[in-house]
Amino acid sequence: MKITVIGTGYVGLVAGACFADIGNEVWCVDVDQTKIDKLKQGIIPIYEKGLEPIVNKNFQEGRLHFSTNLLDGFDQSQFIFIAVGTPSNPDGSVDLKYVYAVAEEIAKNLKDYKLIINKSTVPVGTGKQLRDFIDQKIKERGINVDFDIVSNPEFLREGNAIEDFMNPDRVIIGTESIRAKEQMNELYSGLFKDAEPRIIFMDVRSAEVTKYASNSMLATKISFINEISNLCEKVDANVEMVRLGVGADKRIGYSFISPGIGYGGSCFPKDVKAIINTGNEYGYDMKLLKAVELINETQKAHLFDKIQNYFDNKKDGLKGKTIAIWGLAFKPETDDMRESPSQVIIRKLVEGGTKIKAHDPEAQNEAKRLFKDIETSIEYFDDNYECLKDCDALALLTEWNIYKQPNFQLIKKHLKNPIIFDGRNQYRPSEMKEMGFDYFSIGR
Ligand SMILES: NC(=O)c1ccc[n+]([C@@H]2O[C@H](COP(=O)([O-])OP(=O)(O)OC[C@H]3O[C@@H](n4cnc5c(N)ncnc54)[C@H](O)[C@@H]3O)[C@@H](O)[C@H]2O)c1
Structure with a gap:
């Protein structure tokens, strides 16, 4: 054909x-x-x-x-x-x-x-x-x-x-x-x-709606678990345990209920916005999806808030600090950074007077293009350990395989202080404590 x-x-x-x-x-x-x-x-x-x-x-x-x-x-x-x-x-x-x-x-x-x-x-x-x-x-x-x-x-x-x-x-x-x-x-x-x-x-109209409904459902699952993770932080529960328990129900399942720093990419954010807009045009208020979007916007800043609070509590604040970033793409296995949470977090850090040292296996060229206006505050590294040298903390933003089981001794050796902010819950809090890290993750 x-x-x-x-x-x-x-x-x-x-x-x-x-x-x-x-x-x-x-x-x-x-x-x-x-x-x-x-x-x-x-x-x-x-x-x-x-x-x-x-x-x-x-x-x-x-x-x-x-x-x-x-x-x-x-x-x-x-x-x-x-x-x-x-x-x-x-x-x-x-x-x-x-x-x-x-x-x-x-x-x-x-x-x-x-x-x-x-x-x-x-x-x-x-x-x-x-x-x-x-x-x-x-x-x-x-x-x-x-x-x-x-x-x-x-x-x-x-x-x-x-x-x-x-x-x-x-x-x-x-x-x-x-x-x-x-x-x-x-x-x-x-x-x-x-x-x-x-x-x-x-029919054509139902097909058009099916696409938006599917992406909205997935975005809803992500915002749902992020909302539960925020509650877990307040009530001192562990969202990873909650996730295990919830996902075991076959009616719910495990996909798209991993807590994190919010959804990004070229589809979910724009498609959720678009279906809300369609609702408005036809006189229907999409209450659930408005909440999904709001939760996601807040969640994108959540890890930044943790970093800021940590340094504020140390009395010296963010200004003048250097933060290492592992992961720029909105998810692993792509170089796509459209609506990536890393964009929100890095911009907030730079606004707060922080320098960035960044690594991503595939998205660095895209990052250089997107962060042109703040390029003097960001340095890129081809080696993820080199990127840590003289940094005050490491923030993990994308769960690429290469970051899943890193050499923690090397991380400790290179960072000025052993501090990790893990936006993707990749490491075990108890092990991190044993190794002497100040470790912060999502919902636990
Ligand atoms: N990226 C995804 O994962 C994904 C998944 C499912 C659906 N979609 C949808 O598919 C559509 C395309 O998404 P994408 O990510 O491939 O976009 P993209 O931005 O990667 O590619 C779009 C391409 O269209 C080209 N283009 C623009 N105007 C043109 C014209 N007049 N003639 C010829 N080419 C033209 C652009 O130069 C660009 O190369 C969007 O509606 C998106 O929502 C995307």
């Missing part, structure tokens, strides 16, 4: 590479010339486990093409995927300008029937609006072309994207067209033999 994917970011590149890998011919299109040039040279612009070999193999074997020109594969393609960004506006609503820019290009060039498949996360009603928009543009061209709009939201997780795409829990396909349903079924059947049970067909 022939496929064009418009937008070659985390979602578009993974989808394009995976569809090519099962034998389809795919054109990945992006407006970012640098990105496309890099991809043609075999350089993957993002860090995503397992992506590089799939991209390069399929590119070399001629099934995967990269271009800034939509027309390269457009006429031949039966499936046109939209996978561009849908960032938040300042009021929490979704900025659809990239989606509409793509829709305009599609409408300008459509000559025969195609499936226009929206993989970008968009608010309910967008599918219908896109249909009307493209219809209007086609009318203006004085021609008559049939097309279907399909909602096919993506659920891959950064860090596990290839596996999630190739072996998904479910594929949601929103369409009211029998023709589109059959073709989408055929396309996804290539991914897994037992296609039917995992493909869930529904």
